[in-house]
Amino acid sequence: MTDSTAIALLSGGLDSATAAALAQEAGCRVIGLSFDYGQRHRRELQAAVSIAEALNLADHHTINVNLASWGGSSLTDPTQSLPTDGVHEGAIPSTYVPGRNTVFISIGLSLAEARGADQVVLGINAVDYSGYPDCRPDYLRAFQTLADLSSKIGREGQGPRLWAPLVEWRKQRIVEEALRLGVPIERTWSCYSGGEHPCGVCDSCRIRDAALRDAGRPDLCSSSSR
DSSP states (O other), X not given: OTTOEEEEEOOSSHHHHHHHHHXXXXXXXXXXXXXXXXXXXXHHHHHHHHHHHXXXXXXXXXXXXXXXXXXXXXXXXXXXXXXXXXXXXXXXXXTOOTTHHHHHHHHXXXXXXXXXXXXXXXXXXXXXXXXXXXXXXXXXXXXXXHHHHSSHHHHTTOOOEEEOTTTTOOHHHHHHHHHHHTOOGGGOOOOSSOSSSOOSOSHHHHHHHHHHHHTTOGGGSGGGGO
16 A cells, blocks of 8 residues: 555544554555534544644545434434443444445545545444444445446546455554554544533443553543543
8 A cells, every 4th residue: 555545534533543544554645534514522523633633644624514404313413312321232322323424435435536545544343332334344345346336436447445444343452553553542532422521421432441441541531531
């Protein structure tokens, strides 16, 4: 991947920041792409800007795609309660946003074709979070087929690859890689709540904090940021 260009979908969270840093380590010129989709935790957009600066990305775009217009998720509808009782095997939680990754990846592929990028880097993970349908390996494989068929460069056999290096990693491993790569974990934002400080009780905070403790960095847990 040396001397290639990558579009990194940058949410502002730990996973996407780590994936972007892995692309840089592999020799890619990385362009960040973030989305204002009406999420209640808009604090993550500030984090995405900060991470792009810290990683010295080649460029960074934030696109407005208001998925909150029709709700359907506790991340876009503030009248719904955020889950705090942990991930239940086989159940998709209310934080799933209908069509989110399908929309985001499609826009990422558009930017990749326009900028001549070789790949779209995704920080999605199917293990320690909820098993969202659009964060699974079979979804990625199917979307890669669509990407190859839906673009000029794809039809010419030069379409960008979808790369999700963390998709089957445990959260602790992601934290350890972030530490190794020098990712500014303290600048990332994973909390589902919309406050200025992580709530420490939503599923995302609890999974992140457990991984940080297991990796020997309890000082970076949500309780330490208050």
